Amino acid sequence: MNRLSGTLAALAAAFLATGIATAAPAADRPDxxxxxxxxxxxxxxxxxxxxxxxxxxxxxxxxxxxxxxxxxxxxxxxxxxxxxxxxxxxxxxxxxxxxxxxxxxxxxxxxxxxxxxxxxxxxxxxxxxxxxxxxxxxxxxxxxxxxxxxxxxxxxxxxxxxxxxxxxxxxxxxxxxxxxxxxxxxxxxxxxxxxxxxxxxxxxxxxxxxxxxxxxxxxxxxxxxxxxxxxxxxxxYGPIPANPDLPERLRSQEPPQTAARRVIFKDPRVAQPYVSRSYLAPERDSGAQEKAAALSLLSEILGGGSTSYLADKLQFQNQVAIYAGAHYGGTSLDATTFDFTIVPENGVSLEEAEAALDAALADFLKDGVDPEQLERIKTQYRAAEIYAGDSLNRMADRYGRALSSGLTVEDVKAWPAVVQAVTAEDIMQAARDVLRPEASVTGWLMRAEPPETVTEAATETPAEEVNQ
Incomplete structure (x- = not known):
């Protein structure tokens, strides 16, 4: 999803609200x-x-x-x-x-x-x-x-x-x-x-x-x-023969994921430790883009900027993080991921940052979607669509990525309307379906301690962790 920020977002929203940004109705413009x-x-x-x-x-x-x-x-x-x-x-x-x-x-x-x-x-x-x-x-x-x-x-x-x-x-x-x-x-x-x-x-x-x-x-x-x-x-291109032996595009698929996993990565070069969390998530499918649209809006609601749910909870209210973001990239041929990144404030441990993320997600599942926030994000999304049309690179890139990932031209054209049709309940259902611990990996990126300060207890590794 293309994001607008600051003054640009405010201007785009104002233009859309007054009808200035769409001088001619979409139906009247040639495709x-x-x-x-x-x-x-x-x-x-x-x-x-x-x-x-x-x-x-x-x-x-x-x-x-x-x-x-x-x-x-x-x-x-x-x-x-x-x-x-x-x-x-x-x-x-x-x-x-x-x-x-x-x-x-x-x-x-x-x-x-x-x-x-x-x-x-x-x-x-x-x-x-x-x-x-x-x-x-x-x-x-x-x-x-x-x-x-x-x-x-x-x-x-x-x-x-x-x-x-x-x-x-x-x-x-x-x-x-x-x-x-x-x-x-x-x-x-x-x-x-x-x-x-x-x-x-x-x-x-x-x-x-x-x-x-x-x-x-x-x-x-x-x-x-x-x-x-x-x-x-x-x-x-026409004279080049097709490959009659082109293999069918079949990949090994994921089995059911039934155990949460953890990764601890330590390196002396790490300047800023942080927590990363990923969940296995459905991709954007041809003719059935609704789940992906709901997840795209969910990522914006939870971690799409300074006004997002996680930013409000973790950066401004509890002040445990200097950054809290979410990302979902649904344009892929097979199952993708829904991701979070939490960068803790000075003096806040990774364990505390992870606990704060878990608490915030639990609160969101109880609180639900703020209707005003959802409408604001949809408005920004409409503005982003308008501005995307002014970029040759973005338009060519959009169609190329989609079609090479199993979508069609019709899917790309329909996507903005699919996003606008997503309801708050669609988003909450997507959150409940995807934010399952069993399909997650939680990672800590840490600065390695000097060898002389590492104790035997600190080097013990729980069976479910992967260390490096």
């Missing part, structure tokens, strides 16, 4: 989003915005780290790096150099359910972007030197972003404890020992399996027309 599918299975989404002569060209593959073979964690992200190597017509690095020479920007990213590549360029450069992106969909060339060089790059990336960051290491352990059987419990970048073993065969096997038009979504947002996008897509 800027259209979609079609090529004969080879490539799904294309066009988001028209003629306010400036620029566009964003994005290609999303329905292949992320959760689709990797066992023992090859990190190969999806590894392949993302390798796609910037050469083809028969492009030298290594030439793709990005060409984008830059044409005044654009490009990059890529990998998550659990998708890998995406994008370019932001002037509108008249669309054909060039399609030609190059279609080329590397099937014509990637990889030498052993490319493999060795880029493997070192991703290992160094893990060093910088994970090994040198206690919060990232802690997050890895939380994910591994939360998911008993699903691949979401593995880090997207991969476990280091498996990354070190990635080779040319692993990368090419993943590439040949998943990088095909019938496993991809092309999103073009900006100063374009559907007719022009279709013409170019059929020219450059």
């Amino acid at each position: 800027p989003v259209s979609t079609f599918t090529l004969d080879n299975g490539l799904q294309v989404v066009v988001v028209e915005d003629h306010s400036a002569p620029v566009l964003q060209h994005m290609l999303w593959y329905r292949a992320g780290s959760a689709d990797e073979p066992l023992g090859s964690s990190g190969v999806a992200h590894f392949l993302e790096h390798l796609l910037f190597k050469g083809t028969d017509t492009l030298a290594p690095g030439e793709f990005s150099a060409t984008v830059a020479a044409n005044g654009g920007q490009d990059n890529a990213f990998t998550s659990y359910d998708y890998t995406a590549y994008y370019q932001r360029v002037a509108a008249d450069r669309l054909e060039l972007m399609m030609r190059m992106e279609a080329d590397r969909m099937k014509n990637l060339k990889l030498s052993e030197e490319d493999i060795a060089t880029e493997r070192d790059v991703i290992l160094e990336e893990r060093n910088q972003r994970t090994e040198n960051e206690p919060r990232a290491l802690f997050s890895e352990q939380m994910g591994a404890a939360q998911y008993l059987n699903h691949r979401y419990g593995l880090p997207v970048i991969g476990w280091r020992h498996e990354m070190e073993a990635l080779d040319r065969d692993a990368a090419l096997n993943f590439y040949r399996t998943y990088y095909s038009p019938n496993n991809a979504i092309l999103v073009v947002a900006g100063d374009v027309t559907p007719e022009r996008v279709r013409e170019l897509a059929e020219t450059y």
Whole structure:
């Protein structure tokens, strides 16, 4: 969910209340989003915005780290790096150099359910972007030197972003404890020992399996027309054959979770200890988005900012925390998590902070939803939807993430209305369903004590805890 804050939120709410923000009724405005599918299975989404002569060209593959073979964690992200190597017509690095020479920007990213590549360029450069992106969909060339060089790059990336960051290491352990059987419990970048073993065969096997038009979504947002996008897509992507052996997207699913888990992570580099809590939660499903909408609003009510329920209870009333937040990211192919973070005040222990969180959640389940707060959040949500339409990046990103995670264009269009239809009772039912201790992991990120001060009693580990 996109959040507005401060003056922007107040102005947006005022505009919406007076009708200024919606100069024309939604029914009177043409739908800027259209979609079609090529004969080879490539799904294309066009988001028209003629306010400036620029566009964003994005290609999303329905292949992320959760689709990797066992023992090859990190190969999806590894392949993302390798796609910037050469083809028969492009030298290594030439793709990005060409984008830059044409005044654009490009990059890529990998998550659990998708890998995406994008370019932001002037509108008249669309054909060039399609030609190059279609080329590397099937014509990637990889030498052993490319493999060795880029493997070192991703290992160094893990060093910088994970090994040198206690919060990232802690997050890895939380994910591994939360998911008993699903691949979401593995880090997207991969476990280091498996990354070190990635080779040319692993990368090419993943590439040949998943990088095909019938496993991809092309999103073009900006100063374009559907007719022009279709013409170019059929020219450059159309001749690429579909993969007839594309595997069905089946993952190992979670068994019933029947035991609360705890993670204690200690590191001398920790500057700010905090408590983290995650609950297994349902994802946003096509044609059935109501639960996800209720959980999205629940996360805003409980921990969406300084006026949230937890902020009021823990930061202002009891003054046990300097930060209390909640998060729910429902756009995923399989079950996701509902998360809390509590950063205690100086002098407040993690045990006290956790107890305060538990007490506040128990109070919320008794108090229920404040109708005024719910209406205020819905108003802010409507404003955020309006402002999102002004961002090519956000619109292209919204459709790409949704479609690569099992949703449809119709689901994305329906989402704002689904959110507005959520009732207070829907939210309370979602809270009761999800906030179950049996499906939770509670983690403490702690500063490690000097070895000479650690007593034998302090190093005893309860059987249900995972220490590092």
